[in-house]
Amino acid sequence: MEWLAALGRAGLSFSARLGRANLLFVAMLRGLPALLRRPRLLIEQMFAIGVLTVLIIAVSGIFVGMVLGLQGYHILSRFGAEATLGVMVAASLVRELGPVVTALLFAGRAGSAMSAEIGLMKATEQLSGLEMMAVNPEHRVLTPRLIAGIISMPLLAALFSMLGVYGGWFVGVGLLGVDDGTYWAQMQSQIDWNEDVVNGVVKSFVFGVVCTWIAIFQGYDCVPTSEGVSRATTRTVVHSSLAVLGLDFVLTALMFN
Amino acid sequence: MSPKRSPRDILVRIRGLKFYRGSRAIFDGVDIDIPRGGVTAIMGPSGTGKTTLLKLIGGQLTPDSGTIEVDGLNVHALSTRDLYRLRMRMGMLFQSGALLTDLSVFENVAYPLREHTRLSASMIRKLVLIKLEAVGLRGAHQLMPSQLSGGMARRVALARAIALDPMMIMYDEPFAGQDPISMGVLIQLVRRLNDAARISSVVVSHDVAEASQIADLIYVISDGRVIESGAPQQLREHGGEWTQQFIRGLPDGPVPFHYPAPDLASDLFGEPA
Numbered sequence: 001m002e003w004l005a006a007l008g009r010a011g012l013s014f015s016a017r018l019g020r021a022n023l024l025f026v027a028m029l030r031g032l033p034a035l036l037r038r039p040r041l042l043i044e045q046m047f048a049i050g051v052l053t054v055l056i057i058a059v060s061g062i063f064v065g066m067v068l069g070l071q072g073y074h075i076l077s078r079f080g081a082e083a084t085l086g087v088m089v090a091a092s093l094v095r096e097l098g099p100v101v102t103a104l105l106f107a108g109r110a111g112s113a114m115s116a117e118i119g120l121m122k123a124t125e126q127l128s129g130l131e132m133m134a135v136n137p138e139h140r141v142l143t144p145r146l147i148a149g150i151i152s153m154p155l156l157a158a159l160f161s162m163l164g165v166y167g168g169w170f171v172g173v174g175l176l177g178v179d180d181g182t183y184w185a186q187m188q189s190q191i192d193w194n195e196d197v198v199n200g201v202v203k204s205f206v207f208g209v210v211c212t213w214i215a216i217f218q219g220y221d222c223v224p225t226s227e228g229v230s231r232a233t234t235r236t237v238v239h240s241s242l243a244v245l246g247l248d249f250v251l252t253a254l255m256f257n
Numbered sequence: 258m259s260p261k262r263s264p265r266d267i268l269v270r271i272r273g274l275k276f277y278r279g280s281r282a283i284f285d286g287v288d289i290d291i292p293r294g295g296v297t298a299i300m301g302p303s304g305t306g307k308t309t310l311l312k313l314i315g316g317q318l319t320p321d322s323g324t325i326e327v328d329g330l331n332v333h334a335l336s337t338r339d340l341y342r343l344r345m346r347m348g349m350l351f352q353s354g355a356l357l358t359d360l361s362v363f364e365n366v367a368y369p370l371r372e373h374t375r376l377s378a379s380m381i382r383k384l385v386l387i388k389l390e391a392v393g394l395r396g397a398h399q400l401m402p403s404q405l406s407g408g409m410a411r412r413v414a415l416a417r418a419i420a421l422d423p424m425m426i427m428y429d430e431p432f433a434g435q436d437p438i439s440m441g442v443l444i445q446l447v448r449r450l451n452d453a454a455r456i457s458s459v460v461v462s463h464d465v466a467e468a469s470q471i472a473d474l475i476y477v478i479s480d481g482r483v484i485e486s487g488a489p490q491q492l493r494e495h496g497g498e499w500t501q502q503f504i505r506g507l508p509d510g511p512v513p514f515h516y517p518a519p520d521l522a523s524d525l526f527g528e529p530a
Contacts, residue, residue: 126355133368
């Protein structure tokens, strides 16, 4: 019976956390009018969350593109289809790797930083201090981070895909001798705006909402101790990664029937 | 016991306060009157819920039963907007200072002014420097919180707490962990701000000597109840056995030195548990 009770407790705890996360999301959305009056808060967070993540996204994008170029060339050349290397690299990046890898890197860099910062603000009573200064911490601290995360993710994914395409070009065209014009022309003719690009943007937007929401909730809901903050950052990375991979399958299934 | 006061003289009125954490009663029917214009100390051993009491007064926690009125307003019956309006008239000094670590000392003190007033930048600058001068840290206005000592951080937090000229300030363990000089400065500041700006002060502390030095009225709480209340001198001379032990810091008394345990001889020579 012990295991049954433990299962029940875990279920109740999960439901309670899910409920709190949803309430927090609604509370953050309520802070949107206040954010519109103070766009500076959003710009600050766009810098902290988006701009400071650019380096890891750019470097990863280039290397992922280079690996795709290398692997793609060796497989395609077996069938004499190396001319389609540009399509393969671009489609892989825009549809899947761009949004997914960006979201995983985002969770590891910006998401964990966000959880730790909010958790420490809670542990050092800064959030309580704001409340006692008659400032709503959900609107003042959390809403700008949520919106900045949602805006940043598609932009970072686009940067990742763009640099990945150039990485593939560098290896395929620059090192392995694929024709330059063919690389770009095939890509231009075969990549569909709606099916590939827009779907990729939709995916990264959804990942942006989910990853930022998870990061903020974990920080805000953590036990205000050093151990609690550490656990919150770990949970942010683990939960975000699992959510991104799971949602990617669901979204892909919906988008491509 | 405390003298009778008219309702107008009472700033915070707590009646029948009950608050539980799980099944443990933190407060079990507490009645407290905090008078206007004075320094009221809430004292008791660690873990008796003194900080919780401040959070209940500030509306950050909700009691299981009972009422808390601040300036005639039932804190827990207010709408969010009215509660925030009330909080603008209440300052709170947290034990850690709770300064925003990404803002300088100046910006921390300016924060509530920027949030709640439409004063010009030059007026805000003047006000911030005046508040920092009051706590002796005008010269430190460019420093970041990480560059401050614990005592300085609390003084900056105090300047921030008085930025909007509140009617009351709640101090959460203001003297804990301070060196004698910082403690002396804080003691003097609490009393001076209270008298000069006519701010009512609620000091939560277990530092008996320091709190007794500045308090006009002391409430001693333990085990979820008010054990005694009165002027410091009155409690020192006529307080009950428990209060005497607490005030004089005696190791044994109603609060025993030993944690409840079986007989020593049977524990040493009997069968192991």
